[in-house]
Amino acid sequence: MDQALGAADTPTVYFNVQRYDPEVDAKPRYDRFAVPYEPGMTVLQGLLWILDHVDGSLALRYSCREAACGSCAMLVNGWYRLACKTQVKDLRSKEITVQPLPHYPVIKDLVVDMSGFFAKYRAVQPYLVGGDGQRAVEPASGPGAPAPEEVAPGREFRQSPADRAAFEDATICILCGACTSSCPSFWTNPDYLGPAALLKGYRFAADTRDCLAERVPLLSGEDGIYRCHTIFNCTAACPKEIPITEALQSLKRMASRRLLGGGGGGGRQAAR
Amino acid sequence: MWAWLFHRISGLALVFYLFLHLMVLSSATAGPAAFDRAMEELHSPLFLALDLLLLLAVLYHGLNGIRVVLFDLGLGVRRQAALFWMVMVLTALVLLAAVAVTWPFLFGGGRAG
Numbered sequence: 001m002d003q004a005l006g007a008a009d010t011p012t013v014y015f016n017v018q019r020y021d022p023e024v025d026a027k028p029r030y031d032r033f034a035v036p037y038e039p040g041m042t043v044l045q046g047l048l049w050i051l052d053h054v055d056g057s058l059a060l061r062y063s064c065r066e067a068a069c070g071s072c073a074m075l076v077n078g079w080y081r082l083a084c085k086t087q088v089k090d091l092r093s094k095e096i097t098v099q100p101l102p103h104y105p106v107i108k109d110l111v112v113d114m115s116g117f118f119a120k121y122r123a124v125q126p127y128l129v130g131g132d133g134q135r136a137v138e139p140a141s142g143p144g145a146p147a148p149e150e151v152a153p154g155r156e157f158r159q160s161p162a163d164r165a166a167f168e169d170a171t172i173c174i175l176c177g178a179c180t181s182s183c184p185s186f187w188t189n190p191d192y193l194g195p196a197a198l199l200k201g202y203r204f205a206a207d208t209r210d211c212l213a214e215r216v217p218l219l220s221g222e223d224g225i226y227r228c229h230t231i232f233n234c235t236a237a238c239p240k241e242i243p244i245t246e247a248l249q250s251l252k253r254m255a256s257r258r259l260l261g262g263g264g265g266g267g268r269q270a271a272r
Numbered sequence: 273m274w275a276w277l278f279h280r281i282s283g284l285a286l287v288f289y290l291f292l293h294l295m296v297l298s299s300a301t302a303g304p305a306a307f308d309r310a311m312e313e314l315h316s317p318l319f320l321a322l323d324l325l326l327l328l329a330v331l332y333h334g335l336n337g338i339r340v341v342l343f344d345l346g347l348g349v350r351r352q353a354a355l356f357w358m359v360m361v362l363t364a365l366v367l368l369a370a371v372a373v374t375w376p377f378l379f380g381g382g383r384a385g
């Protein structure tokens with residue numbers, strides 16, 4: 001971004017924001033807003049400035065303002081970004097186009113309907129299931145170890161730091177929905193679980209305390225993991241830079257190993 | 273996404289070619305005269321140029337196929353972009369070699385075969 005933004009004189013950037021209220025408008029339109037630039041300004045700050053000073057009817061979602069809640073994902077200059085994490089300066093343009101995440105139904109302006117997204121998230125049971133403990137490390141014994149009765153449900157499922165580290169990347173997802181929105185397999189089949197839900201599935205499948213026998217069927221059905229065709233859009237779109245495709249490839253191997261009767265029990269060996 | 277899109281397009285082109293191939297072959301089985309005529313036409317610069325396009329589709333689809341198989345084995349997933357460029361460069365090199373070989377027959381008025 002050239003002198004205009006660095007200099008003290010009238011730094012202005014222009015936000016072209018897609019506006020659409022399906023209940024009123026026949027089709028989306030773009031409103032152009034001149035926004036005074038300040039050093040360090042994020043796209044979210046620009047949108048909030050518009051909301052405060054120009055048009056209070058602009059609809060958008062945000063909450064944490066620090067890339068932690070995942071509610072402000074949108075298309076900024078044609079790419080998937082968190083509005084709160086995106087510096088206007090880094091866009092290297094005075095024209096900023098803001099659109100809602102594609103391939104989700106628009107509720108209003110930048111707010112999309114994520115209910116399908118979260119239904120899939122729930123469908124993969126995003127919590128430890130089963131817990132037959134088969135993959136769990138034996139509980140500690142000897143002096144200093146907790147007495148068995150202190151450990152519900154009768155048994156402690158311990159996990160080594162190395163086993164935890166194997167799926168560390170997958171735990172930092174903030175469910176912003178960018179990856180699933182960017183996935184051509186999801187575009188052509190809206191029932192596909194999509195990268196976000198499958199990544200969450202992998203996060204538990206790779207967890208040594210989870211039960212693979214119960215986990216894998218949740219993820220490997222007709223609309224599951226095998227619909228990933230390694231297109232890599234999700235990995236490119238993820239604002240948290242999670243190597244999603246790599247995780248989904250690991251999940252595929254875990255699932256096919258079980259299908260072929262090869263066990264696939266070990267979280268560590270299956271995850272890498 | 274481009275790697276995947278090209279893969280799909282080249283795949284569809286190859287399926288289309290397969291049927292075309294069978295049609296041309298069966299038209300050439302109508303007798304010695306028909307066979308000679310078909311061969312004559314297939315040696316024309318136009319068909320040689322189409323052959324180069326075919327080679328492009330085969331090369332890309334095959335090499336990128338290997339790239340995707342590597343991903344399924346869990347290899348190179350984080351280097352997918354570099355692998356894509358390797359596929360492109362290899363495709364271009366082999367294609368250029370093929371163009372060099374067919375050049376005289378395409379533009380030099382020479383007859384292939």
Ligand code: SF4
Nearest residue numbers: 173174176177179238
């Ligand atoms: S994996 Fe990345 S892009 Fe997908 S929902 Fe999580 S944070 Fe967003």
Ligand code: FES
Nearest residue numbers: 063065070072084
């Ligand atoms: S406002 Fe929470 S991620 Fe942007």
